[in-house]
Amino acid sequence: MALRGWRPGSRVERLRASRTYGYVLILIGVTYVFIVAAPEESWARAVLVLIEAGTLALALWTSGLGWIRPALVLAAFAVGVAILTLLIGGSTMRGVDAVLDVLLVAATVAVIATGVVDQREVNRKSVTGAVCIYLFLGVFFAFVYGACAAFGSGPFFAQGTDGSAADRIYFSYVTLATLGYGDYTAAAQPGRSFAVAELLLGQLYLVTILGLIVGRFQPTRERA
Secondary structure, eight states, X not given: OOOXXXXXXXXXXXXXXXXXXXXXXXXXXXXXXXXXXXXXXXXHHHHHHXXXXXXXXXXXXXXXXXXHHHHHHHHHHHHHHHHHHHHTOHHHHHHHHXXXXXXXXXXXXXXXXXXXXXXXXXXXXXXXXXXXXXHHHHHHHHHHHHHHHHHOSSOSBTTXXXXXXXXXXXXXXXHHTTOOOOSSOBOSTTHHHHHHXXXXXXXXXXXIIIHHHHHTOOGGGSOO
């Protein structure tokens, strides 16, 4: 049997090949724990790139899209970036890693969204997929803030520091949930604009898309 390449096919084909997003949800949790617990070292950033590439490959498989060839390309790409991260290091490479993580997470969100839309009904897959997207938005903006911190001319936070990766993901989820504790605030543009965008996106997503999907969830209607 030939390897399936990047051929998304029809919606029916994707739907038949789709699976539950439970494993993707677990990997998102692993991403969060790793960001919080890992030290600010080159090897940690290299591992994070590998995790994000793996999450995208898993999302491709879960959504029923052609995944084997893209997964192999992603694996080679992630390994190459990880090696460069270990060899080069420095603030510029930190910024490049953050930008790559942003792109990988954005692609993963797009893939999951495709799988959710393919369902065309509210079932366990669409609900889990919608939750994955919401949680991954916090990771996405944490990487955006990391890129701003790496390439910015001054401290990212008004508290006079760029913060650690753990600080930035904490700030991201606090902003996404519109909690507004105020212990960390973006010092200048473009960080402030991204924070406002995350706040609005998180609030709108939570009360509209996710709220609508969960509100209409009927397990008895899910296909076998």
